[in-house]
Amino acid sequence: MPAEPVASEDLDYLTFVDYAVAKTTAELPAVDPVAMRLGLTLHRLTSALVYDWESTVHRPRGWSWGGFRVLFVLWLAGPMEAKRVAQLSGMSRAAVSALVNTLERDGLVSRTPSAHDRRAVLLSLTGAGHEAITTAYEAHNEREQAWAKSLSKDEQEQLIGLLDKLAGGPAASEAKRRF
Template sequence: MTAQPAEPDELDFLSFVEYAIAETTRELPDVDPVAMRLVLTLHRLTSALVYDLESAVHRPSGWSWPGFRLLFVLWLAGPLEAKRAAQLSGMSRAAVSALVNTLERDGLVSRTPAPHDRRAVRLALTETGRRRITEAYTAHNARERTWAATLSKPERTILIGLLEKLMTGPAATEAKQRF
């Protein structure tokens, strides 16, 4: 918890958390500032981390963060039906369908009718796609290591445990049902 900047024009994306909590609790005294800090900090940090990975690794590789997510899922769990690829990558089927048009055009993904249902589409990485995602993931993991290096090994273990606890809690279980 850091000192609140005196003026809104002194804020940046991450320091806005402290300011937002102070202003919100001033306007709405019944707000839970600890819950707000937790969620706002997680959201802002995740956004900053994704932006860093996308700008440092994925855009130079020629794709967006959603493109990376889909290629990553197909690399590790594919070939998959488009519906399942959408679930595992956290995207809608429509978003995956639009994204596959680009990835297929770029020679990274192939699309074929599913064997059990010709209306369903099965997605797979091409050899070029496999080569490109493994190259990109090497750079991606180097960036992950840079971010993780801020914490000691015990701190990383504790944080992972806490995040996994949040991921298996009642709110997360409820949210997963909407995916």
């Protein structure tokens, strides 16, 4: 928490966390300030990371964050039905469907009828899609490295362990998900 209170007009996206915790706990003393800070910090950092990756790597290639996620899943997990892409990317089926329309138009993804279900379609990367995602991921990983270098290798491993523990906890298993 900052030593001196910050005026609301001097706040920025990340410093708003300290301000929000102080104001909230002053009005609602039962609020757990550490849990609040954890939630706000994780959300804001995730948003900042995604914005950075999208604006520096993916938008210049004509993709949204969602489009990258579809290509990434297809690249690593191989051809699959749209509902499975939705599950692995954490998006809705409708979002995947809309994104695939654009990716197919751009020659990055192809659709073929499923052999076992006439209603389903199999999505796969085209050759151009494979080239595009591998090139993009190299640039994406450069940005990941830029963010990660703020921590030592030991700190990175410790943070990964803590996040894995949080993701495997009871609240995470009870959380509603898109998939």
